[in-house]
Amino acid sequence: MNDYYVYVYIDPRNYEEFYFGKGRGARKLWHLNDSSDSEKTRRINEIRDAGLEPIIRVVARDLTEHDALLVEKTLLWKLGKSLTNIASGHYKKNFRPHNTMHLALSGFDFQRGLYFYSVGENERRNWDDYRRYNFISAGAGPRYRDAMLGFNKGDFVVAHMGGLGFVGIAKILAEALPVKQFKVRGEPLLKKRLEGDMKRNYLEPDYSEYVCAVKWIKKVDRENAHWEPNIGLFARPIVRASLDNQPSTIEFLETAFEVSFSQLLK
The missing domain is CATH 3.10.590 (ph1033 like fold)
Structure with a gap:
């Protein structure tokens, strides 16, 4: 079913995107009640301590789960270390590692290793x-x-x-x-x-x-x-x-x- 979407959490203090995820239904709101000890949760708590709420926006909608995973991974790869995501997403092996644009990598830029x-x-x-x-x-x-x-x-x-x-x-x-x-x-x-x-x-x-x-x-x-x-x-x-x-x-x-x-x- 095409009922998946990809969403982003934005810090209203500087409009920095700090978390991407995918899901359906009310999945995008779950993180607001997350009590785990993670960088994402700490960021949300800091925003709330400032009297604000994180901005939550849907980036892409009406997706299959497969497409949502691929969109999520693309966004995670693009923004890399600036995000609070713990996992790097599915399809990791299909994307070149971060901070390697200055290098010629086998499998991406040439086939010989x-x-x-x-x-x-x-x-x-x-x-x-x-x-x-x-x-x-x-x-x-x-x-x-x-x-x-x-x-x-x-x-x-x-x-x-x-x-x-x-x-x-x-x-x-x-x-x-x-x-x-x-x-x-x-x-x-x-x-x-x-x-x-x-x-x-x-x-x-x-x-x-x-x-x-x-x-x-x-x-x-x-x-x-x-x-x-x-x-x-x-x-x-x-x-x-x-x-x-x-x-x-x-x-x-x-x-x-x-x-x-x-x-x-x-």
């Missing part, structure tokens, strides 16, 4: 193998497998080694494969002389290593890893993480490796 990748060097994985045979990998469990399967052809990764720093930038050439299927110039990777024990659990789909072919744009050895402490660089012991909202890390990487991600991601 820029990702942090943790090498996670251990008895299975070895940075020398990655550099020599042009691949990256992770495995030994479903969540690590799924992280590798999340890389798409054309994505870029920044390789990090825990305790050392950033050691390379690469372009993903193909989606991940189980290590038993991965070949290097036509020869199975598992037949190569490897420093890491990539063959461990290779017959078990959930615990095998999963491997992506890459083209290294920049790469350095462990001793020359790029890092600077106490400046807020992003580093986590996880296989894959987006760098979309890490401008200081991106700036550091561009300087350290002498690259331009805006050019690479075109």
Whole structure:
């Protein structure tokens, strides 16, 4: 039924919009009797303490619930931090994050992603193998497998080694494969002389290593890893993480490796 509407609460002291909501019937009046401890309730109480009442206006009417949710989210996104809404509304994943208009974001401004990748060097994985045979990998469990399967052809990764720093930038050439299927110039990777024990659990789909072919744009050895402490660089012991909202890390990487991600991601 088209009986939903979207409404706004306005502070009569400065005519600032401070809350958006959607509903039907008398929903728009419910907040006047809200006793919860929230910024919205405190704002209403401040207005009443000044001898006034909040101005309540309907922004859009005769909507389906779906349309009302979308209108509400659009208004929440547009006004952002100036509002007292606790929830950011439905369709959050469809809107770019606030304060990112100065950034080029994957999925919004380009389709290729820029990702942090943790090498996670251990008895299975070895940075020398990655550099020599042009691949990256992770495995030994479903969540690590799924992280590798999340890389798409054309994505870029920044390789990090825990305790050392950033050691390379690469372009993903193909989606991940189980290590038993991965070949290097036509020869199975598992037949190569490897420093890491990539063959461990290779017959078990959930615990095998999963491997992506890459083209290294920049790469350095462990001793020359790029890092600077106490400046807020992003580093986590996880296989894959987006760098979309890490401008200081991106700036550091561009300087350290002498690259331009805006050019690479075109």
